[in-house]
Amino acid sequence: MERLGAADPLRIGPYALAGRLGSGGMGTVYLGRSAGGRTVAVKAVRPELAGDTEFRERFRREVAAARRVSGAFTAPVVDADPDAELPWMATAFVVGLSLHRAVASHGPLPGAALRMLTAGLAEALVSVHGAGVIHRDLKPPNVLLALDGPHVIDFGIARAAEGTVLTSTGSVIGSAPYMSPEQAEGRRLTPASDVFSLGSTVAFAAGGASPFGDGPGAAVLYRVVHAEPDLSAVPAGLRPLIERCLAKEPGERPTPDEVVAHVRRADRPAHGAQGWLPGPVAAEVLALRAALTALPAPAPTLTLTGPTEVLPGGSGLTRDLPEDGRGPSRRKLLLGLAGGTLLAGAAAGTVWALNRDEPERAAGSGTRRPSGNEVVEAKLGWQVRLPAACPQLLSANGTVACVSLRQIRGLDGAGHTKWTVNGDDHGLVFSVTGPNPPNAAAVDGGRLHVGGAIASAAGAAPRTAVLGIRMADGKDPWTAVLKEAEGSGVSDFCGVRGGRAYMISQTPGSSPAEGYGVWALDLGSRATAWYRAVDPRPLRQALPYSGDGVLYAGIDRLAALDAKGTAAWSKGVGTGALAATARYAVLIDTKGVMTALDPATGRQAWQVPGAEPGAPTAQDDGIATDEQGTVVYALWGDQDRGLSLAATEAASGRTRWRMPLPPDDPGSARLGARLLYADGNVYRIGADCVLWAFDASNGRPRWKFSGWKGIDPFSLVWSAGDGRLCLTNPNTTTVAALHANGS
Incomplete structure (x- = not known):
């Protein structure tokens, strides 16, 4: 969303838009004003969904349902056009x-x-x-x-x-x-x-x-x-x-x-x-109400009287241009999801930030930030609609595995269904629900392992379990059950290393601070190698390359378990990102300091300040590493408040290269790092939800994909490998893939 001036509004229907309030799987919500000065929340269907008859009908039902409701404690519909080229609905704007x-x-x-x-x-x-x-x-x-x-x-x-x-x-x-x-x-x-x-x-x-x-x-x-x-x-x-x-x-x-x-x-x-x-x-x-009344008034006339510009990215939005054709003026209202003062919009309940009187800063210390306009736009390899949302994706062995609550579906390289496995056939419900779905699965040795909860007899507590199948065809299934403790599912599948699968299991009915344990499952015997209850609750995790242990981080503590599940060491630190390399555990704390620790002892090897912590998602993608664990890829803050992508040698902390990144949209809040490494690319999700692929050898951008620009970047689930980048939004049933070369 562009920053706007009073004389150059963006429009949806008769409303001049003052900024974006938020977005989701179905559409984007904007703050709008009529020519008479009425403030509304305008919800517009995402452009790529406007041509989907099923989504258009769903939006039409939403409009119809909202129109039928009116009352002192709801936000009534004031205008709508569900049959427009870009369907939209405007509701009364509630300041709160x-x-x-x-x-x-x-x-x-x-x-x-x-x-x-x-x-x-x-x-x-x-x-x-x-x-x-x-x-x-x-x-x-x-x-x-x-x-x-x-x-x-x-x-x-x-x-x-x-x-x-x-x-x-x-x-x-x-x-x-x-x-x-x-x-x-x-x-x-x-x-x-x-x-x-x-x-x-x-x-x-x-x-x-x-x-x-x-x-x-x-x-x-x-x-x-x-x-x-x-x-x-x-x-x-x-x-x-x-x-x-x-x-x-x-x-x-x-x-x-x-x-x-x-x-x-x-x-x-x-x-x-x-x-x-x-x-x-x-x-x-009250402060929000004052800020709203201080917004610039809309242009006196919203009818087309001069040249217009269709905004890029297929948004369906237009902007009036001054007669000299110059772009929009600047204003002080910056939109985002964190920091500053918060305001909620009626149509979606999302929040936006008001960043007052803060001057824009140019890049410092000679930083030359590329615009990104010259970077080639990638094409979708394929995009399919599935019968159910699949909040977990894994791509390996020529197959994309899509895990939903009750089913696993294997897709081939063109997005066609190869096989399906139903959880009910094995008494399992898979652990893939929630606003930020957990990592519930892992691939190793051509087999897919998916965590969940196994159904129990009436009155009995559920048990955490794992279903193993062949990735290529979904066959040869087996189930292993955690018998050593009650468990209601996998809150995080840490991965597989040395023939063992490591998972975080949750006890049913537990409080947020208790009832979690690390389960090490021997895949050969399908029996528990060890289980250990842990505190605090693990929010991030990593598997050392050797030693058969596991690292896990809570809100303010990082801990390690050894090969027998015994507590090895613990440190008080707020961890914003965590990864394992061939030699060290590398973390970025919540203050942006990157530190390398010996996973066996917790001793510090090196430390560098200025890194960007990971985004607060359930996926552990704040730091990326290459296949050998010798290079660490992370985002770093620059003096112009922009970001750079850098490759750091895991053994020494020495920077191999550092490349300034093209800026995200000015209206986007700071997201935090979301990075993946695969197929020689470092992938990044931007705060504006533009996807980038950078050359892992030098940091230069190879391609970008703007097709999902403007949706909530926290909502995307992704997976890279096997020559493709796969993505889905758990709020929808759409799965998409981009080829590693962007073509």
């Missing part, structure tokens, strides 16, 4: 913070605010259900805390009540910690499903965590269906109501009207201009 962001920044809500939140969400559901619609995705990011109360947003997966099922694609649609049991099991939904989600959302607001814990999506869904919620943080006066909302059987839950009546009987306080919100949250919302 998402509940998720407010709790993360300022802590759980106090009792009075919780009662207001509960009543406001219930009143919103009265409007939603009164229109014959089931929301199906009520969760903290889809609740905005505004000065006049909470607002429910995003009807992207809403359905009419008379025809609602879990999914029409075979994939789980929704957010696991906030699904109802019937939604998790694929049963027919009623409005009571939204009431269950209301209860989970209020419990989050009270305690700062889902009442069913976190971890692999399959584990969370198991707890939603079978376990009791943790409501210890919910105030005693509100707890009985939330317990009823979270009843496993839909018929035992209160209606939204009953929820409102219960809160009213509890003497819900009246709210004024900002009285219902805690002070720090109210102050931030």
